[in-house]
Amino acid sequence: MEPSDIEPDSPALAGPTGDRFFDESRWPPAIAVFIYMILNLAARVWLPGSALLDVPWLLPAAELTILAVLIFGNPADLVRQRRWLRPTAVALVCVMVLAALWATARLINDLIWGSALTNEPGLLLASGGLVWLGNVLSFALLYWLLDSGGPSQRHLNVVPTDFAFTQHLNPEMAPRGWRPTFLDYLHLAFTNSTAFSPTDVMPLSHRAKYSMLVQSTIALALFGLIVARAVNAFT
Numbered sequence: 497m498e499p500s501d502i503e504p505d506s507p508a509l510a511g512p513t514g515d516r517f518f519d520e521s522r523w524p525p526a527i528a529v530f531i532y533m534i535l536n537l538a539a540r541v542w543l544p545g546s547a548l549l550d551v552p553w554l555l556p557a558a559e560l561t562i563l564a565v566l567i568f569g570n571p572a573d574l575v576r577q578r579r580w581l582r583p584t585a586v587a588l589v590c591v592m593v594l595a596a597l598w599a600t601a602r603l604i605n606d607l608i609w610g611s612a613l614t615n616e617p618g619l620l621l622a623s624g625g626l627v628w629l630g631n632v633l634s635f636a637l638l639y640w641l642l643d644s645g646g647p648s649q650r651h652l653n654v655v656p657t658d659f660a661f662t663q664h665l666n667p668e669m670a671p672r673g674w675r676p677t678f679l680d681y682l683h684l685a686f687t688n689s690t691a692f693s694p695t696d697v698m699p700l701s702h703r704a705k706y707s708m709l710v711q712s713t714i715a716l717a718l719f720g721l722i723v724a725r726a727v728n729a730f731t
Contacts, residue, residue, distance in 0.1 A: 520647055520677045520678070521677075522566050522567065524677070524678045524679055524682070525566055525637060525640060525678045526563060526566040526567050528633050528636065528637060528678070528682065529559055529562055529563045529566065529592075529633075529637070530563060531629075531633060532559060532592060532630060532633045532634065533559045533560075533563070535626050535629055535630050535633070536559070536595070536630065538626055558588045558591040558592060559588075559592065561588055562585060562588040562589065562592075562637075565584075565585055565588075582641070582645075582646050582648070585641055585646075586638075586641050586642070586646075589634065589637045589638050589641055590638070592634040592637065593634045593635065593638055595630075595634070596627070596630040596631045596634045596635075597631075597710075597714065599627045599630060600627055600631065600714045600717070600718060603623060603624065603627055603718070603722070604717060604718075604721060607721045607722065607725055617725075620722060620725060621722065624718055624722035627718060628689065628715065628718050628719075631685075631689060631711060631714060631715065631718075632682070632685045632686050632689050633682075633685070635685040635688075635689075635707065635711045636678070636681045636682040636684070636685035636686075637678075637681075638707060639658075639659065639681040639684055639685060639704075639707065640678045640681040642658060642703060642704070642707070643656075643657065643658040643659050643676070643681070643704070644656060644657040644658060645657070647677075647678075650675050650676070651673075651675050656700060657700065657701060658699065658700055658701045658703065658704040659676070659681075659684065659697050659698070659699060659700065659704055660697065660698040660700055661676050661680060661696070661697050662696050662697070663676075665698075680697075684697045685711065688708050688711055688712050688715070689711060689712065689715040690715070691712075692712040692715060692716050693712060694708065
């Protein structure tokens, strides 16, 4: 039977342990996207001229679209229409990740070549914090959508595909049928940006490993360059 033929109330929507697919709230990722939008508006004030590819409407359009999908989309549509919906959501989140990377590159360029921003330690730290938070939120969304086929398919997988959480490695520490939610991936993105390496979550696939590698590299660059420059400016 194809997933597209499954009715939303069918018992076939139960996972391998009897739990249902769609028990994850849509509000945590929706709130994260909304915060990301606010951060980007603030970044336009702190970092003028840093619009992605000089197309000022591109990033807000992507953010509003994925926010609408998260808030107004029927969770059952993630199964019935996943052939177009999930790739669309992944593409939109990739745009958000690229925007975060672009803001990081612009900030590092200012640090290397010098600008009015780098001569104001308070402004530099505030701008760096906004860019860093944008990286955390965008990568958290990316991990949430990529891991084991995304939130609509994760409950089908008994064995983790991309990320092995502590509850996977030690099942006796978690309730029966436990699966990670968006808040778990937000914690993963935060710890990877502060420790610059895996902490309590182990990457299993190549895409998981190299996504974490990119995130930890840009976080290390931000911390190293911005803190060093800010301390130098303060002294």
